Amino acid sequence: MPRTVFLLALLTAAISASAQSDGKTGLLGQYFRNLTLAGPPALKRVDAQVNFDWAEAPAAGFPGDQFSVRWTGQVKAEQSGTHTFITETDDGVRLWVNGQKLVDQWVDQGATGHQGEIKLEGGRSYDLVMEYYENSGFAVARLSWSVAGAEKKIIPSSALTPKIIVDKSQKR
Numbered sequence: 001m002p003r004t005v006f007l008l009a010l011l012t013a014a015i016s017a018s019a020q021s022d023g024k025t026g027l028l029g030q031y032f033r034n035l036t037l038a039g040p041p042a043l044k045r046v047d048a049q050v051n052f053d054w055a056e057a058p059a060a061g062f063p064g065d066q067f068s069v070r071w072t073g074q075v076k077a078e079q080s081g082t083h084t085f086i087t088e089t090d091d092g093v094r095l096w097v098n099g100q101k102l103v104d105q106w107v108d109q110g111a112t113g114h115q116g117e118i119k120l121e122g123g124r125s126y127d128l129v130m131e132y133y134e135n136s137g138f139a140v141a142r143l144s145w146s147v148a149g150a151e152k153k154i155i156p157s158s159a160l161t162p163k164i165i166v167d168k169s170q171k172r
């Protein structure tokens with residue numbers, strides 16, 4: 001490989017690595033070592049998407065059972081119209097978009113889909129909060145959407161911006 005091409009490849013790799021780690025896309029995940037999102041999170045990280053089927057713990061040194069997660073950030077509407085947000089979780093889940101509660105299934109359950117609809121304006125960003133807990137056994141957490149009746153897909157990282165959201169209007 002000619003030296004300039006090699007250097008260019010290195011530079012491209014460095015730029016794309018920094019684009020992935022600069023925290024501009026995905027959701028902020030706060031992980032708690034209890035079922036109720038209580039106290040300070042034991043782990044904070046940016047998750048590119050919510051698309052997990054944990055065979056083991058979410059991270060080394062973190063429990064595989066009896067934990068909870070709050071993902072927060074903003075979601076950018078793909079187009080104007082109805083956006084159906086679909087959670088699939090084992091176990092409990094709550095979901096708010098633009099402060100509106102779309103899913104409220106804070107119970108032990110096998111991997112189950114729940115959904116809620118909201119009308120959004122294309123290109124605008126809205127606050128999104130997803131709360132989740134895993135009691136025991138299998139642990140699944142997924143967040144998808146269907147925009148204007150299109151096929152359901154995991155919400156892409158490119159539509160998500162990590163951010164801390166503190167919204168006192170959220171009712172639990």
Ligand SMILES: [Ca+2]
Nearest residue numbers: 090136137138
């Ligand atoms: Ca479970």
